[in-house]
Amino acid sequence: MAELLNSDLWVEQYGDMLYRYTLVRVKDPDDAEEIVQVTLLAALQAKDSFQGRSTEKSWLFGILKHKILDHFRDLKKHRTYELASEDGPDPLENAYLHNGQWANAPKNWDTDPHKAAENSQLVEALSMCLDKLSEKFRNIFVLKEIEGLASEEICKEMEIQPTNLWVILHRARNQLRKCLETSHWNTRK
């Protein structure tokens, strides 16, 4: 079925799609461009092994996902996933009264997960908030919630302790909550 592939058209047909998909996961546009190029080159090399069991598009996206994970593995070589001041404070640090109850109760966002996911403005708001996280928090949140990796897999790949992972995810979620509340719910009429 290899004759179904047409590498000449890949860039025109799938280039932007692959790039946008990558840009959600990898913040830096230069890195995203590089990953798309590496993906298409790998696809070209593996062209003969394409079995035609999937569409050309899903085959390319399958390769892209591996290349994105490779990118995160490479990043790990240059940085630590220990918490640092650059990660910002936990927004919940002073959120409680002395008796452990909320001092400022979270606002009711007046939607549910399913409806929220259908609201493109909200999805875009999350995308913007995600870019405000520290690189470390963003990477871990992306691996967990966007790539859908299991916690054990993230710990293994990024060489971090489970407790450290939970603290990072908890704080990342709280920073995203705060950002969404400020950028989306506070600006609604």
Place this chain on the structure above:
Amino acid sequence: MSKNSKDLSWMARITRWFGVTCEDTTPLISELMDHNLPLGKRLRLKFHLGMCGVCRIYEKQLEIIRALARKLGEDDAPTQKDAGLSEQVKARIKTALGDQN
């Protein structure tokens, strides 16, 4: 750290007695999204959520964030609509593909 029980509402007293306050609960809500909790912790969490509407709102917010993240991860996510490779980059990639072919 004087925590005078006279200052506490009935809910705070019960939750204190049960060993879980809102402050204890929020990390557990997040943690349960990532892995299973031991039975004791899970029961205390469920007990607290059963009686604390504010923490239920917090739990729902985290579920909304998760749903938004999953949507964002789809290949037709409604973001970066205008983003695309520049013509220059496309040309570079085509050349690289041509060189390898």
